[in-house]
Amino acid sequence: MAEHNELGKLGEELAVxxxxxxxxxxxxxxxxxxxxxxxxxxxxxxxxxxxEVKTRSSLDFGLPQDFVKNxxxxxxxxxxxxxxxxxxxxxxxxxxxIAIHKEGKTFSIEHLIDAxxxx
Numbered sequence: 830m831a832e833h834n835e836l837g838k839l840g841e842e843l844a845v846x847x848x849x850x851x852x853x854x855x856x857x858x859x860x861x862x863x864x865x866x867x868x869x870x871x872x873x874x875x876x877x878x879x880x881e882v883k884t885r886s887s888l889d890f891g892l893p894q895d896f897v898k899n900x901x902x903x904x905x906x907x908x909x910x911x912x913x914x915x916x917x918x919x920x921x922x923x924x925x926x927i928a929i930h931k932e933g934k935t936f937s938i939e940h941l942i943d944a945x946x947x948x
Contacts, residue, residue: 836884836885836886836931837882837884839884840882840883840884840927840929840936841858841859841868841869841882841884843884843929843936843938844868844869844880844882844927844929844938845858845869847927847938847940848869848871848878848880848927851873851940852873853871853872853873853878854871854872854873855869855870855871856870856871856872856877857869857870857912858870860908860912861908862907862908862911862912863907863908863911864904865904865905865907865908866908867879867880867881867905867908867909867912868880868881868882869882869927870909870912872920875920875921876920876921876922876923877909877913877918877920877921877922877923878923878924878925879905879909879922879923879924879925880925880926880927881897881901881905881924881925881926881927881944882926882927882929883896883897883926883927883928883929884929884930884936885929885930885931886930886931887930887931888930892928892930894926894928894939894941894944897926897944897945902924902945905924909922923942923943924943924944924945925940925941925942925943925944926940926941926944926945927939927940927941928941
């Protein structure tokens, strides 16, 4: 596996741990619909959190969250609509980003709640 793929996988594992420690139940990881993939679908109280995880080895090219583009947002919206319909859920949906970057031998984790709105 390429080094950036391993970093991404590690980032997703760190994000799952972070969410669980903060009271979220993880419902799905890497859930796919057509061309879209949702990194993490989690639930806390009556909110379904659709979480995009962005992991970077450095901030030289910008913040991790800056790499979530409009096309990705549109795919996430389409995918979560399919998920909610498939599971027949009546729940509020929120879109979050967990931005992770390497700081020496450790990782910095930032949870951006309500990071973007679907349009």
